[in-house]
Amino acid sequence: MNNILEIFDLNHSFDKEVYVLDNINLTVKSGEILSILGPSGCGKTTLLRIIAGLEKQTNGIIKINNKIVSDQSCFIPPEKRNLGLIVQERSLFPHLTNYENILFGIKDLDDKNEIARDYLELFKIDHLKDKYPHEISGGEQQRIALARSLAPSPALLLMDEPFNALDEKLKIEMYAEIKKIFKEKKLTVLIVSHDRDEAAFLSDKLITIEDGSIKEMLDTN
Numbered sequence: 001m002n003n004i005l006e007i008f009d010l011n012h013s014f015d016k017e018v019y020v021l022d023n024i025n026l027t028v029k030s031g032e033i034l035s036i037l038g039p040s041g042c043g044k045t046t047l048l049r050i051i052a053g054l055e056k057q058t059n060g061i062i063k064i065n066n067k068i069v070s071d072q073s074c075f076i077p078p079e080k081r082n083l084g085l086i087v088q089e090r091s092l093f094p095h096l097t098n099y100e101n102i103l104f105g106i107k108d109l110d111d112k113n114e115i116a117r118d119y120l121e122l123f124k125i126d127h128l129k130d131k132y133p134h135e136i137s138g139g140e141q142q143r144i145a146l147a148r149s150l151a152p153s154p155a156l157l158l159m160d161e162p163f164n165a166l167d168e169k170l171k172i173e174m175y176a177e178i179k180k181i182f183k184e185k186k187l188t189v190l191i192v193s194h195d196r197d198e199a200a201f202l203s204d205k206l207i208t209i210e211d212g213s214i215k216e217m218l219d220t221n
Contacts, residue, residue: 010060084149
């Protein structure tokens with residue numbers, strides 16, 4: 001099983017004095033679902049943003065699919081890292097239909113319509129394809145956002161508190177559905193969460209960050 005994400009000796013500081021991330025070493029294997037837990041301000045979202053290429057670490061090395069995407073002399077921009085990113089706000093394009101949202105990242109592919117239809121069916125949202133994001137519920141919007149992120153077949157899906165804005169009943173309904181899709185598609189996923197029960201259900205492995213450092217790593221299988 002090959003490594004999709006590798007992080008070596010990563011440190012990050014915003015003010016050059018206090019490290020918000022300190023000596024992070026992490027590996028995520030192909031098909032693995034890993035959750036990062038920790039209290040607010042511990043550095044977990046900063047780590048996700050650095051992996052995504054939205055920020056550059058102070059020092060250390062990040063590799064995706066055995067290719068260095070960021071170190072002291074190299075920085076690959078987010079759009080060239082072959083990543084999917086889901087945040088709790090969902091960030092769908094309001095002027096596009098749900099179908100057009102899913103097509104957005106694959107519009108240059110010959111089989112784009114087939115891919116979009118497959119994901120509409122997979123997430124059970126084909127009846128929503130001609131509606132706009134403001135016309136559907138929060139849970140439905142999250143399914144559209146997931147479909148849009150997965151359509152380009154990213155090497156790694158990054159999720160930052162993806163279910164935080166949903167009510168508890170809807171969260172529980174979505175967990176089993178989403179995990180089933182992740183496993184069927186053999187997706188590699190990194191989830192930032194503050195909810196240990198959510199992370200334990202969805203993930204193969206949990207890590208806990210406290211004060212910028214990895215304090216605990218557990219297998220959930």
